[in-house]
Amino acid sequence: MPGINEVAELAGVSTATVSRALSGNGHVSSATRQRVLTAAKTLGYVVSSNASSLATGRTKNVGVVIPFLSRWFFSSVIEGAESALLSHGYDLTLYNLGGGGDERRSVFEHFLLRKRVDAVIAISLELTPGEVGRLLAMNKPIVGVGGPLPGVRTLSIDDVEVARLATEHLLSLGHRAIAHIGGDPASETDFHLPTNRRVGYELALQAEGISPDPELFHVGDFTIEGGYRAAKQLLGQPRKRPTAVFAASDEMAIGTILAARDMGLTVPRDVSVIGIDDHELSAFFGLSTIAQFPALQGQMAVEILMEELHPSARHAGAPHIPLPYELIVRGSTARPVSR
Amino acid sequence: MPGINEVAELAGVSTATVSRALSGNGHVSSATRQRVLTAAKTLGYVVSSNASSLATGRTKNVGVVIPFLSRWFFSSVIEGAESALLSHGYDLTLYNLGGGGDERRSVFEHFLLRKRVDAVIAISLELTPGEVGRLLAMNKPIVGVGGPLPGVRTLSIDDVEVARLATEHLLSLGHRAIAHIGGDPASETDFHLPTNRRVGYELALQAEGISPDPELFHVGDFTIEGGYRAAKQLLGQPRKRPTAVFAASDEMAIGTILAARDMGLTVPRDVSVIGIDDHELSAFFGLSTIAQFPALQGQMAVEILMEELHPSARHAGAPHIPLPYELIVRGSTARPVSR
DNA sequence: GTGAAAGCGCTAACAG
DNA sequence: CTGTTAGCGCTTTCAC
Numbered sequence: 001m002p003g004i005n006e007v008a009e010l011a012g013v014s015t016a017t018v019s020r021a022l023s024g025n026g027h028v029s030s031a032t033r034q035r036v037l038t039a040a041k042t043l044g045y046v047v048s049s050n051a052s053s054l055a056t057g058r059t060k061n062v063g064v065v066i067p068f069l070s071r072w073f074f075s076s077v078i079e080g081a082e083s084a085l086l087s088h089g090y091d092l093t094l095y096n097l098g099g100g101g102d103e104r105r106s107v108f109e110h111f112l113l114r115k116r117v118d119a120v121i122a123i124s125l126e127l128t129p130g131e132v133g134r135l136l137a138m139n140k141p142i143v144g145v146g147g148p149l150p151g152v153r154t155l156s157i158d159d160v161e162v163a164r165l166a167t168e169h170l171l172s173l174g175h176r177a178i179a180h181i182g183g184d185p186a187s188e189t190d191f192h193l194p195t196n197r198r199v200g201y202e203l204a205l206q207a208e209g210i211s212p213d214p215e216l217f218h219v220g221d222f223t224i225e226g227g228y229r230a231a232k233q234l235l236g237q238p239r240k241r242p243t244a245v246f247a248a249s250d251e252m253a254i255g256t257i258l259a260a261r262d263m264g265l266t267v268p269r270d271v272s273v274i275g276i277d278d279h280e281l282s283a284f285f286g287l288s289t290i291a292q293f294p295a296l297q298g299q300m301a302v303e304i305l306m307e308e309l310h311p312s313a314r315h316a317g318a319p320h321i322p323l324p325y326e327l328i329v330r331g332s333t334a335r336p337v338s339r
Numbered sequence: 340m341p342g343i344n345e346v347a348e349l350a351g352v353s354t355a356t357v358s359r360a361l362s363g364n365g366h367v368s369s370a371t372r373q374r375v376l377t378a379a380k381t382l383g384y385v386v387s388s389n390a391s392s393l394a395t396g397r398t399k400n401v402g403v404v405i406p407f408l409s410r411w412f413f414s415s416v417i418e419g420a421e422s423a424l425l426s427h428g429y430d431l432t433l434y435n436l437g438g439g440g441d442e443r444r445s446v447f448e449h450f451l452l453r454k455r456v457d458a459v460i461a462i463s464l465e466l467t468p469g470e471v472g473r474l475l476a477m478n479k480p481i482v483g484v485g486g487p488l489p490g491v492r493t494l495s496i497d498d499v500e501v502a503r504l505a506t507e508h509l510l511s512l513g514h515r516a517i518a519h520i521g522g523d524p525a526s527e528t529d530f531h532l533p534t535n536r537r538v539g540y541e542l543a544l545q546a547e548g549i550s551p552d553p554e555l556f557h558v559g560d561f562t563i564e565g566g567y568r569a570a571k572q573l574l575g576q577p578r579k580r581p582t583a584v585f586a587a588s589d590e591m592a593i594g595t596i597l598a599a600r601d602m603g604l605t606v607p608r609d610v611s612v613i614g615i616d617d618h619e620l621s622a623f624f625g626l627s628t629i630a631q632f633p634a635l636q637g638q639m640a641v642e643i644l645m646e647e648l649h650p651s652a653r654h655a656g657a658p659h660i661p662l663p664y665e666l667i668v669r670g671s672t673a674r675p676v677s678r
Numbered sequence: 679g680t681g682a683a684a685g686c687g688c689t690a691a692c693a694g
Numbered sequence: 695c696t697g698t699t700a701g702c703g704c705t706t707t708c709a710c
Contacts, residue, residue: 001454001477003687003688004687004688004689005687013696013697014696014697014698015687015688015689015697016688016689016690016696016697016698016699017695017696017697018688019688019689019690020689020695020696023689025689025690026690026695026696027695027696028695028696029695029696032695032696046449046452046453046454047453047687047688048393048453048454048686048687048688049453049454049455050389050392050393050398050454050455050686050687050688051393051686051687051688051689051702052687052688052689053389053688053702054387054389054390054393054686054687054688054689054701054702054703054704055687055688055689055690055701055702056688056689056690056702057702059389061432061455069414069417069418069421070411070414070415070418070619071414072409075408075409075410075414076409078408078433078435079408079409079435079437082408082433082434082435083435083437083442086434086442086445086446086450091432091450091455092432092433093400093430093431093432093433094417094421094431094432094433095421095425096417096418096421096422098418098422103422103425106425107425110385111425111430113385114385114386114387114388115340115385115387115388115389115703116388116389116400116430138340224620224623225620225623228623261600280409281563284563284564284567342703342704343703343704343705344703352680352681353680353681353682354681354703354704354705355680355681355682355683355704355705355706356679356680356681357704358704358705358706359679359680359705359706362705364705364706365679365680365706366679366680367679367680368679368680371679371680386703386704387702387703387704389702389703389704390686390702390703390704390705391703391704391705392686392704393685393686393687393688393702393703393704393705394685394686394703394704394705394706395686395704395705395706396686454687
């Protein structure tokens with residue numbers, strides 16, 4: 001493997017010039033730059049990122065910490081972040097906390113501090129002040145996706161508003177008995193997402209003078225199966241079967257559609273269903289939903305990081321950036337049929 | 340941030356001793372080791388991986404290259420690899436080739452060669468001899484998952500056998516008109532996986548004296564939707580509606596179940612369905628399948644890499660290791676009802 | 679068992 | 695515009 005010396009020798013210049021020519025820092029006459037470039041190419045020279053990092057203090061690598069990986073939403077965020085980073089010449093080092101246990105501690109106290117990453121993107125993770133503090137103390141910018149984090153620039157959708165919008169869609173169609181399948185607030189790690197979505201749902205109902213009925217709420221676990229089970233309960237109630245269901249995620253909404261079918265109910269005739277996410281399966285199931293764009297979220301997180309890493313002019317940047325969302329109406333929602 | 344000097348000073352030893360004490364290389368009296376350890380702890384010292392890598396030539400980081408991320412199978416493999424790597428003290432740097440275009444070239448010619456990774460795991464990627472050669476020339480071990488790769492230790496299930504087993508299951512139940520939903524051989528990148536599975540299917544049929552009927556084969560694209568569409572075609576044939584469908588992936592099999600339902604057919608009474616993967620949704624749909632264990636695959640890839648990285652004794656290691664699979668019979672397969 | 683010192687490969691002043 | 699020269703922070707012979 002050729003080093004910078006070989007290139008310098010071949011090009012007939014000093015290593016400093018090679019470094020300048022290749023990195024673009026400092027002036028080099030285009031003639032010599034050309035020579036350096038061809039020399040590097042013929043030798044197949046590639047800089048050693050370690051040596052470079054050691055000398056500059058920058059690694060061109062960012063750590064992404066995430067609670068799960070094998071879930072559409074998360075892997076999509078990563079996908080967006082990864083390609084954005086790649087295009088900026090950065091690497092992405094992945095830390096999946098799924099395993100639970102000591103993993104989280106070891107990642108934060110060890111892996112992330114080894115000067116291997118320039119910055120950290122935390123996805124749907126409520127970092128502790130200690131975790132944030134340590135990272136910031138080492139001068140590593142953090143950007144959070146999924147909720148507000150004190151002292152950290154974050155990106156998130158307004159869960160209350162999103163839920164309200166979904167509920168309003170149902171309301172505007174004429175539904176009054178609207179059930180909600182949400183997450184278990186007891187086990188919420190993700191910035192009270194389940195609670196916020198439930199609040200949005202209730203606000204929308206109240207604005208129409210409807211008081212939320214606790215019997216019209218069931219807990220799912222953000223999976224198709226969880227949604228299926230909750231929907232069975234909801235749709236099986238003899239007295240007050242809802243005419244519509246708002247699920248806090250598309251996966252639960254799909255479970256609801258499947259449950260309805262299994263009970264012989266037709267969607268949307270007998271029951272309307274709406275979710276949140278615009279999951280890859282949602283179009284297939286004709287599910288109305290509020291799209292949030294996970295890949296875009298990953299990409300935006302990277303852009304913000306780049307701003308922090310390369311502060312350009314007076315670019316303060318808001319501490320918290322709201323993420324776009326959009327109501328997508330497909331076939332699973334319609335006016336209720338009067339029975 | 341404390342450096343090794345501070346620790347040395349606090350412990351009253353030389354930096355060399357600190358290095359030895361912390362890394363476990365070389366002898367240090369347990370008394371001084373103890374002092375070093377506490378000094379390091381009180382200072383909150385963490386080695387700089389760059390400096391360490393530069394000095395040793397090892398990075399404790401492996402690159403994982405993958406064609407997609409937001410697909411259950413792939414993210415599960417990564418999950419398995421990630422946690423195995425973490426437990427060995429290694430980082431995982433992710434390269435997702437999904438974007439297509441120049442990404443692949445830039446990853447192989449640039450990112451992977453910067454001395455940032457010690458080794459590479461290639462998942463479902465048919466590396467070119469050039470790609471393999473460059474990596475090996477830099478002394479970076481590679482392990483491939485998903486198919487054989489000349490000159491590389493690989494891990495993969497025997498697709499022919501897996502498909503044969505699935506088909507035999509159907510056959511043994513008494514089915515004769517067995518359709519197959521496979522991948523498009525024209526666009527196959529993944530080691531002829533679609534072809535191999537089709538071959539296994541045909542071999543099983545032929546062993547029973549049944550000659551494969553091209554009209555009983557349809558192409559899906561490994562998604563639920565693709566399976567759904569293909570199944571509709573298959574199950575809609577007026578003259579020879581199959582009594583069973585073997586789909587080359589669980590996602591397509593699930594699409595088949597949904598298509599059957601939409602056509603008013605009952606699974607398994609009217610049609611039996613089997614897939615391959617044991618996807619996270621398969622249990623929910625009661626799908627019979629051949630499980631392959633993606634997380635385990637990721638984990639095994641890591642173990643092999645560790646062997647290559649830390650050659651212990653006379654451990655040659657087979658060039659190609661078959662992966663385990665297992666028939667899981669659920670409710671989607673049964674004897675055909677004579678009509 | 680421990681210390682001194684020479685790098686690992688590159689970058690960033692500082693001169694010129 | 696380009697060369698010289700210190701390091702960046704750690705590991706690892708080689709002595710003691």
